[in-house]
Amino acid sequence: MFGLMQDRPLLISSLIEHASAFHSHAEIVSRTNEGPIHRCTYGDIHRRSKQVANALTALGVKPGDRVATLAWNGYRHMELYFGGSGMGAVVHTINPRLFPEQIEYIANHAEDQYLFFDLSFAPIIEKLASRMTGVKAFIAMTDRAHMPAADIPNLLCYEELIGAQGSDFAWPELDENTASSLCYTSGTTGNPKGVLYSHRSSVLHAFIACSVDGFGLSATETALLVVPMFHVNAWGMPYAGAMCGAKLVMPGPGMDGKSIYELIRDEKVTLALGVPTVWMMLLQHIEKVGADPKAEAELRRVVIGGSAAPRAMCEAFEDKFGAFVVHAWGMTETSPVGTVCNLLPKHKGISRDERLKLQLKQGRGVYGVELKLTDDDGNRLPHDGKAFGHLMVRGPWIARRYYKDDTPILDAEGFFDTGDVSTIDPDGYTQITDRSKDVIKSGGEWISSIDLENAAMGAPGVAEAAVIGVAHPKWQERPLLVVVKKEGAQVSREDMLNYLGSRVAKWWLPEDVVFVEQLPHTATGKLQKMKLRESFRDYRFPG
Numbered sequence: 001m002f003g004l005m006q007d008r009p010l011l012i013s014s015l016i017e018h019a020s021a022f023h024s025h026a027e028i029v030s031r032t033n034e035g036p037i038h039r040c041t042y043g044d045i046h047r048r049s050k051q052v053a054n055a056l057t058a059l060g061v062k063p064g065d066r067v068a069t070l071a072w073n074g075y076r077h078m079e080l081y082f083g084g085s086g087m088g089a090v091v092h093t094i095n096p097r098l099f100p101e102q103i104e105y106i107a108n109h110a111e112d113q114y115l116f117f118d119l120s121f122a123p124i125i126e127k128l129a130s131r132m133t134g135v136k137a138f139i140a141m142t143d144r145a146h147m148p149a150a151d152i153p154n155l156l157c158y159e160e161l162i163g164a165q166g167s168d169f170a171w172p173e174l175d176e177n178t179a180s181s182l183c184y185t186s187g188t189t190g191n192p193k194g195v196l197y198s199h200r201s202s203v204l205h206a207f208i209a210c211s212v213d214g215f216g217l218s219a220t221e222t223a224l225l226v227v228p229m230f231h232v233n234a235w236g237m238p239y240a241g242a243m244c245g246a247k248l249v250m251p252g253p254g255m256d257g258k259s260i261y262e263l264i265r266d267e268k269v270t271l272a273l274g275v276p277t278v279w280m281m282l283l284q285h286i287e288k289v290g291a292d293p294k295a296e297a298e299l300r301r302v303v304i305g306g307s308a309a310p311r312a313m314c315e316a317f318e319d320k321f322g323a324f325v326v327h328a329w330g331m332t333e334t335s336p337v338g339t340v341c342n343l344l345p346k347h348k349g350i351s352r353d354e355r356l357k358l359q360l361k362q363g364r365g366v367y368g369v370e371l372k373l374t375d376d377d378g379n380r381l382p383h384d385g386k387a388f389g390h391l392m393v394r395g396p397w398i399a400r401r402y403y404k405d406d407t408p409i410l411d412a413e414g415f416f417d418t419g420d421v422s423t424i425d426p427d428g429y430t431q432i433t434d435r436s437k438d439v440i441k442s443g444g445e446w447i448s449s450i451d452l453e454n455a456a457m458g459a460p461g462v463a464e465a466a467v468i469g470v471a472h473p474k475w476q477e478r479p480l481l482v483v484v485k486k487e488g489a490q491v492s493r494e495d496m497l498n499y500l501g502s503r504v505a506k507w508w509l510p511e512d513v514v515f516v517e518q519l520p521h522t523a524t525g526k527l528q529k530m531k532l533r534e535s536f537r538d539y540r541f542p543g
């Protein structure tokens with residue numbers, strides 16, 4: 001017997017309709033490419049996203065066609081999210097930090113028909129336009145006065161394009177499983193792979209950001225989206241913002257510590273979300289200028305994901321801002337939210353040290369994400385906080401296949417292999433120890449490079465640290481610690497080993513420490529371990 005409830009599709013257009021009906025005055029604040037801070041409301045985004053939908057229709061875009069963006073976080077990008085997906089097109093967000101050849105590859109692989117770009121990216125478009133064979137026009141996301149003087153074929157002006165359209169548009173009632181957006185993984189090997197989200201998966205995922213044990217987004221929060229809209233839909237926050245009417249603050253091209261701090265302070269940001277590399281720049285800026293965020297800002301919570309949150313970073317946010325770090329784990333294939341580290345009633349009254357240890361874990365599976373750990377043969381491992389295994393996930397916002405790729409990616413039970421190695425403790429807290437290919441195998445045991453990096457990043461004078469496994473004649477592999485010092489700091493190999501000596505198991509101690517000017521990062525700000533391993537290919541441990 002079926003239930004007798006209404007069957008309404010979960011559509012992205014319903015999010016902006018809701019925002020317009022109930023939160024039409026809540027603000028979207030954007031730092032623009034043109035310079036000034038721009039302010040508008042969900043009411044404006046609603047109206048203009050319908051103009052976008054009309055403009056796309058006039059250009060001949062049909063349901064299912066791919067429309068690309070190469071843009072920072074900002075109100076026009078948000079209009080494209082709602083207008084593009086709302087009218088049935090698939091919004092393909094391109095990561096501008098990818099190599100030009102990768103951008104060309106994914107635009108052609110996705111068969112993008114139109115490409116909307118921010119002014120900062122005019123030089124990339126100028127270079128690649130002739131090789132993006134299917135793109136019928138390139139639309140600069142600006143007004144006539146700021147159009148780039150670039151040699152780009154079929155160049156259109158965003159404000160003129162949508163300005164010519166009315167704001168009446170009836171959103172089509174799509175099947176909720178219709179594709180809504182497309183994001184390519186910035187994998188370190190092979191060609192990027194496309195993850196194709198649906199309206200249903202995006203709306204269900206947005207509920208998690210708005211749940212108290214998720215990111216706790218609500219109409220009372222002012223959320224700074226440092227995480228880019230070109231990387232997994234800014235962790236779904238534009239959708240979640242519309243769902244609950246939170247004020248959103250968009251940093252545009254200003255991703256440096258100073259610009260981010262100004263937005264946090266001036267816009268009274270209460271919740272900020274981003275990857276550790278950006279937070280590192282913010283914290284360095286605060287230290288450099290001697291700012292007093294506790295007195296000047298209202299930040300209460302910081303969501304850190306994309307890479308492991310180091311303990312020193314959690315402490316700095318707590319001590320300097322009075323803000324609580326919410327550690328989260330996910331990936332492009334998981335929309336991305338998989339686990340979130342919030343506390344349980346049993347943690348009331350635990351010491352700061354115990355709590356910080358807990359916050360370094362990536363957290364518990366949110367409703368909708370099932371987790372399991374397996375060994376190399378696919379057998380389940382216990383959730384005892386000790387067994388390391390392959391982290392496998394299943395759920396309605398987890399990919400079941402890549403775009404235009406028939407290779408099966410699920411196991412017999414329908415779980416996706418995340419490529420991460422993890423433990424899960426009896427309370428359900430996941431702790432990522434490594435990417436499976438980065439695990440250090442020493443004398444038959446596994447050493448977690450993430451744990452070592454976290455510990456090393458707390459040492460005085462250390463700006464950033466990475467650990468890789470290097471071949472060892474006796475132990476198969478041993479850890480090598482690679483350190484970037486803070487500006488002007490004096491740190492020696494012995495200082496590092498002494499510092500780590502009291503913090504990690506003896507057999508985990510790095511065999512050697514080397515200092516470098518900088519570490520390689522991927523297009524999404526993660527340490528590029530493969531590149532680092534390559535640059536140390538000829539390295540041999542002393543003795």
Ligand code: AMP
Binds near residue numbers: 332
């Ligand atoms: P991407 O698809 O580019 O977002 O990358 C996803 C990968 O980032 C995951 O598979 C993890 O290896 C890593 N990752 C994401 N969040 C965390 C976290 N909180 N701690 C450690 N690694 C993370």
